Amino acid sequence: ERSKTCSACKDVIKETIPATGHDYGEWNETESATCTKDGEKERSCSTCGKVEKETILAHGHSYGEWEITTEAKCTEAGEKQRSCSECGKIETKTIEPLGHNYVNNECIRCHHVRAQSTEGVVFAYDSEFDGYYVKEYTGTASSVVIGASYDDGVHGEKSVTKIGEGAFIGNTEITTVVLPNTIRKILSHAFYDCAGLVDINIDFIPSEDIAADAFVGTMYE
Known part of the structure; x- marks a missing residue:
């Protein structure tokens, strides 16, 4: 607020000075987000020092391609894995048994006779x-x-x-x-x-x- 006085009648006129608003600087990361955990960033006002904070969402795993670690057989399950390039977490999945593939009553994979x-x-x-x-x-x-x-x-x-x-x-x-x-x-x-x-x-x-x-x-x- 500011005011001025009339030199003739001495009346005082007051005026409101609009708030300038915060003058925030650049965001600074204070805690990095991981694959499974949120992080945080903040910035401060150069005028009043007020600090504003925001959450950086966890970005999830970044998995590579599946790699077969155990081949599936006719009657036995196999296994495949892939790993996260960020945190190294390994995901494992079962590969279902292939089942027999019979030709003339003999499996062409394992030679089981039906x-x-x-x-x-x-x-x-x-x-x-x-x-x-x-x-x-x-x-x-x-x-x-x-x-x-x-x-x-x-x-x-x-x-x-x-x-x-x-x-x-x-x-x-x-x-x-x-x-x-x-x-x-x-x-x-x-x-x-x-x-x-x-x-x-x-x-x-x-x-x-x-x-x-x-x-x-x-x-x-």
């Missing part, structure tokens, strides 16, 4: 799991192997996921059944009255996915 279904095992398409189920067995062998996959020429090659309802019902000749680990359900009466059945690998299938009457009349009921 188990073939015993002659007489009949498959049908399974829409629930988009695979195939064992519909029936018309063969005569007492030891039955069920392959892990099938191709009906329409739906393509897919996993065998179920033993169908009544698939082996009343077959007293079979003694051994080898199931692939792709089986997810065994339906009603699948092995009903298969009195000669003494060996079947079902430990990997949850009990709730095996029908209560699937093995009635066998040693597994």
